[in-house]
Amino acid sequence: MHCRVVQFQQREPTHNVPVASLSRISRLPISSTQSPCLHFARALSRSTAPSGRPTKITFFSSKEYEIDSFNRCKNDKVEFDYHETKLQPSTVALAKGSDAICLVVNDKADAETLKKVKEAGIKLLALRCAGADNVDLKKAHELGITVVSVPQYSPDAVAEFAVGMMLTVIRKFHKSYNRVRENNFSLEGLLGFNIKERTIGVIGTGAIGLRVARILSHGFGAKVIGYDPFINEELKNDPKFTYVSFDDLLAQADIITLHSPLLPSTKHLINGETIAKMKEGVVLINTSRGGLVDSKALVEGLKSKKLSAAGLDVYEKEARYFFQDKSQSVIQDDVLARLLGFNNVFISGHQAFLTKEALTSIAKTTLDNVNAVVNGEDCPNVLKAPK
């Protein structure tokens, strides 16, 4: 097997922001969403699974919306077996006879599961997401199980959603939607403000942050400032963007939008102390990771009106609720319940990535990864065990 390995991406950054990698980001032309799949299908036709039979991939935690995108990439050289159930020790047997297991963020690939995977004769785990904190990479490595992931799928999807969320809370779309459905056409309480000429603070100026900054500065005419410990040269040279210190960003921004990864150094980046340094009436948008925000401090900030609104696509304890229909149950998480109770807070269930383009990109990269590993070809998305 000749796979190159890359370090698992949720590391502390050790380099300038990936300016070079930004130009490598595969951005799918909206008009040709089929082409990556065709590319994969062609690649797969050239290849053969070890015994000449189709490459069998067993999927766990399958959702209807992603099954469609994987099926569009399918040909007769590959066989898919979808299961709604999560991957865990007791469900590994469902994958017996497969060449690869395909899993997502809420599947559990701990030491016990991996042992069963090895016993089932499966040597490849294909994550169809970026993060791998649910996989014991060290154990996988010890057991000779290769783990691949999809490091990036559609930064545009998340950036566009973040801007939409910003408009929703500033212009109160969520309130007017509900109000008008009850024949209430009053405008009382719907006063918003223009984004043009406001100061927007972008925390984390990688692939997504860069796009948010561009949409807001070039599109809306906002003054965009950013903080990142690693300078993005492309943004640095943009006359409509200015890098500032973290504290200056907190002090100057009318809207703060988070786009940094969750690392030990970024956990609760937004907390009681940092909220105190923000402008009165600031708006917070988080489409990155819930753990970046101390949710209890956010509740206090909203109660005191320091924050005038918030848009949250992620929540630090989201695993218990997000991606599931909990409409028949009572929310036991009091902080989440409190956040849901604010009428100036808009919450979505980790939806920012969910576009046709992103799903196509996830399917294509996942299948390219499996194809490369099964055929002993170079695969840039193999994860290395942490030291």
Ligand SMILES: NC(=O)c1ccc[n+]([C@@H]2O[C@H](COP(=O)([O-])OP(=O)(O)OC[C@H]3O[C@@H](n4cnc5c(N)ncnc54)[C@H](O)[C@@H]3O)[C@@H](O)[C@H]2O)c1
């Ligand atoms: N809601 C969703 O559906 C969704 C989908 C994809 C990604 N995400 C989140 O978006 C995040 C950003 O994704 P990306 O593709 O732009 O990643 P990226 O790696 O391209 O950029 C992340 C940036 O954050 C910076 N950073 C690191 N530490 C920082 C700190 N202490 N303060 C400020 N910036 C810091 C990095 O230097 C980098 O420039 C991901 O980490 C992920 O958590 C969310």
